[in-house]
Amino acid sequence: MTAGRPRRAAAALVAGAMAIGLASVSDLGAKPVTVADLLAESPAADWRVPNPEDTLYLELPHGRVVIELASHVVPQHAANIKALARAHYFDGLAIIRVQDNYVVQWDDESHRRPLPPSVRPSVEFTADANAAVRFEALPDHDLYAKEVGFLDGFPAGRDPSTHTVWLAHCYGMVGAGRDDPAESTGAEMYAVIGNAPRQLDRNVALVGRVLKGMELLSTLPRGSGEMGFYVAAEPPVPISSVRVASDVPEAERTPIQVLRTDSATFRSVLDQRRERREPWFKHNPGAIDLCNVPLPVRAVPSASR
């Protein structure tokens, strides 16, 4: 707390940063490797470009939210959501609920819009049996799942006794809201904007995650109604459109790359985050929670555009 300390040093708290986007870690001692170092040195092959056919653009008045659909985990929901987007179902709807430390939700509150005929309600709380071989297990413990890891790049849990795999409710994950009975279509959607509500795992179909623009959702005014619904005096946030990226002219797409969870760089990032060797850390956590694992995203480097 010296008066003359440099501004960057004053920000040292960030050494533990867990941004959903690009992990930005200040290099405090120049010796221990940081996530920023690892990403800077990563080979191009450790990054993947999300399939535009599985990428949604949620266009809000204040910017674009890029969502990657987990199409191989929830094929029916992904097909539904793409059909809904292509039928312009979401265009002109609004974000109707923002509950602090929980979720942002959008849907057709009036229930006036017809669903395209191909849209079928389904229950995809867990992945199908073929997903088990794609699951990349982590050695880390978890309170809500016997095993955790990644499935197609998304945080996931697994029960080895039943070979069941499911996506996990981490910050930035996107799901299909539902009533009771349990089935859903994807016409009602939500994004997690708070501490991971893992009690929802296996209770709702998670359909993907926000790759970019999370702050456009997380900063929305909280609704003052019950459960964060906007009341009459609080105008809902309009949705300009939801589009499948492959339907958007290439020049208007958001160039983006995601670090592959099966890459050596990702394993190094995890190692760095479990054992904190930066001098700022006086106590080494020696552990990491699934939902604290950074999932780096970056703009496509200009050379490869």
Add this chain to the structure above:
Amino acid sequence: MTAGRPRRAAAALVAGAMAIGLASVSDLGAKPVTVADLLAESPAADWRVPNPEDTLYLELPHGRVVIELASHVVPQHAANIKALARAHYFDGLAIIRVQDNYVVQWDDESHRRPLPPSVRPSVEFTADANAAVRFEALPDHDLYAKEVGFLDGFPAGRDPSTHTVWLAHCYGMVGAGRDDPAESTGAEMYAVIGNAPRQLDRNVALVGRVLKGMELLSTLPRGSGEMGFYVAAEPPVPISSVRVASDVPEAERTPIQVLRTDSATFRSVLDQRRERREPWFKHNPGAIDLCNVPLPVRAVPSASR
């Protein structure tokens, strides 16, 4: 997803709500008890009024954030922060950093303001030895601590082999930022606005938690600078003042009550949240993470004002 479903049913996702403030849970089946039921039926003795001498009002242009200081856990920091508030140290400063899914930070970025002479840097990452007897253990597992529970109403971890107790970085917790070396005064403060960054536990002095007004911090525009610092084009959010509640005329105080963590009602809330019996839940989580435990806060019922 029936077209005519009532609006409340459409909001059923909230059954898993983990708001930091008043837990608002819709009564879905009228049979299984909800957190709302438990709170409605709770005896007045299960609630406590935070000591105004340990309560801070962070006054922002858009409202008041109420913070309870953990004065018995971090006595030096609490004394420092109250001395700073009473010297008007924070008045006219600004929130200078908002990093998505991480922290909001405020301090004297220019380092021009003198600290009151009583302010002493200290290292209070863990509570003193007397805290062990006040620790209320939970049976739940944790990834970052051998034991978890509550200390003076704040989420906490404990190492039974060393009898060490410390506060935990849950959503809404407030800490004293620091550089390296490790000591801090409280002149630089932050609040957690994202998924619990538990890797910071025992690395920073947590000084309290936000009881009310969390949404005034969590919705602030994210800074576009490195680590969420506001850049020149982004005017920092001014702090009107930070005051100790006991210095504020009683009529201007925020009447507030906090559910006692040593109450029967709180134990019932925890039981309800570990085992989800509402019909909406198809998979019972059977577990709860320390940072998903609701810590109910309410306005003082008018009868008791």
